[in-house]
Amino acid sequence: MTALAWTAAASLAAWCWLLLFQGFFWRTDQRLPPRPEGVAEPDGWPDVAVVVPARDEAEVLALSLPSLLAQDYPGRAEVVLVDDGSSDGTAALARRLGERCGGLALTVVSPGEPEPGWTGKLWALRHGMAVAGAGDPEFWLLTDADIAHEPDSLRRLVEAALGPGAGPAGPGGAASDPGGGFDLVSQMARLRVEGRWERLVVPAFVYFFAQLYPFRRVNRASGRTAAAAGGCVLLRAATARDAGVPAAIRQAVIDDVSLARAVRDRGGRIWLGLADRVRSVRPYPGLGGLWDMVARSAYAQLRHSPVLLAGTVAGLLLVYLVPPVALVAGCCTGDTAAAAAGGLAWAVMSGTYAPMLRYYGLPVAGAPLLPFTAVLYLLMTVDSAVRHHRGRGAAWKGRTYARPEAAPGGR
Template structure:
């Protein structure tokens, strides 16, 4: 019990530090500027609205495109906007679906936003699949495109999204502006796992810290990344991250290292927002999505894996355990126990309460019942198992796998595949 008490006290101290510092990771108010209304009549930017090219890497996304591609082509952006979709060796007719949507929306007629569908070329050695598709999109972007907006094929953009992004980036002098898209929470597993996914991401990469030019932390969300073309070239181009499995954070790191200013925030739910339409029908689908890159994030290091498992156990699992042991003794009539039991119970309850309080803002952001915040330790246990499963897959030679591609090697950036 003395060991349990000591660990519970340590856990509570950790949570006090996390809640009071650590970039205030639990807050959900890092958003686009409220005065960047993105309305059709938005104020003209100094020098005019810059030309934008949206780049969409798409591999076997025929099902998603009818829900997302029209939202890109329907942007009310006041400047010139082109969409380049790279069909990344799809087997489901992704390119044909994209071209049909383009014809249906009247693109390519010399008016409005335009669509170009690029047939992806064979992937060179040393390049990750998505990153190679991004590179081909950059090559296909017209020379006059001052900004590139990388987005995924499962991401829908509100009609004012691009205008708000450009206004925010130019107003603040940013080189890279990224939004964490609002993910689906339509079924019970999505409602349980998705808010925690974003919460844990923010804990790993505190937005406020990543947005400080002097901080070492760099992060972006690959579903929506607006990037100044000159900044990309200064960072060495897409080739600088050619092997990255976790391409978004690697790109943000490269831009920041080269002197660029980056910014990451949460997307709004309104017409200027960005949301994912990809469904995750069951736990197995979410498990695959998370575990595919979890061990890559740990740089395939057994030491970092052990530290992560121990850290999750100490901060998320031990507090409710200590609290339940103490409360069970009180309920069953066994008494409060010795001093160590009381200390463990009180500290465990305190840590659990702080943990719960920090999770409430994310649940509110996702419009979920706040009382479910008490279940965060159970969700953390799921994430622990997913992380271990990711490591086991790597040790068995499967590595990170997605849409028929497997990645296992690690380069100097720690996140490349083969």
């Protein structure tokens, strides 16, 4: 066998391992199920405070905030929107929407610039939780300003957290954990896939996240993997106090994973899944916005380590780029072993990506394009490291965190 054939065989072996032993990350059935027939609603609905950090979100707020105010929740709930130093009239727009839409009570507050050692989002959450904490809620719903919720979103999240009978969905839609009862319930909001670049990049973003943090492993009661999706997190207030959040994670750029780790480290149960009725309304019409979304935190995920960066680049090349290269080169040079191994690896890769494309309602015929998308992510990751070493770090809406704290290990 040639060196190319051995390299293609290594890539195929890696894909076989990912297919069978990486928590079945490629499946998309980890979702909140409807309440089973015959299971009654909770006897009492706990108080919930919804905290929305918002910085320069006037473009999307009219599409997201009314959906929170219109929540059909049987218990007591309120919304606190924290205007994090916006310059586009976010706070004034939020107040107008509150007056116009009615529904849940809305409070709009502004905490001022964050103190040293805090990221802007976590500083805003700290202030919002302090304001809403006067009502002593049993749960916090932490949700981003670009996230729209269907009217029953809060009800279903609380049902899942309370249990019983509201565990995460397994194959065929059955509850895989009928006992329910979680300290943190998080849903990966369905992102927009309307533009050409969104369709190419967004499903891969969720796919890579699930590969890094397989949802099934996150959802095991005895598991060590911890992750959450920051756009939609229902958090038990007592657990938040016990874990000392948000102060305990105040420097974290990847705050959702850091939050989940803090909860798990204190013995809390967490659940993470894909959303059906929670969606992002933020548009990414061009590649630039998507590039910045990934590049601002990719190097933080690697703990700002050049060694981890080099390993990541080598791994991405081996796993994603070698299969198509081996197939084409093998066919051109008559190296049948390389072509066969590369073709099989590419087929397995495409097969694992197809469920995510179906989840987003996109043609599975686009699955073979994943190597191209992976190269884009590789370049975004390298750019993230370059930005960090140039002192620009994790930049977001006018703020730069030159040397932010990385998210803790997820395993």
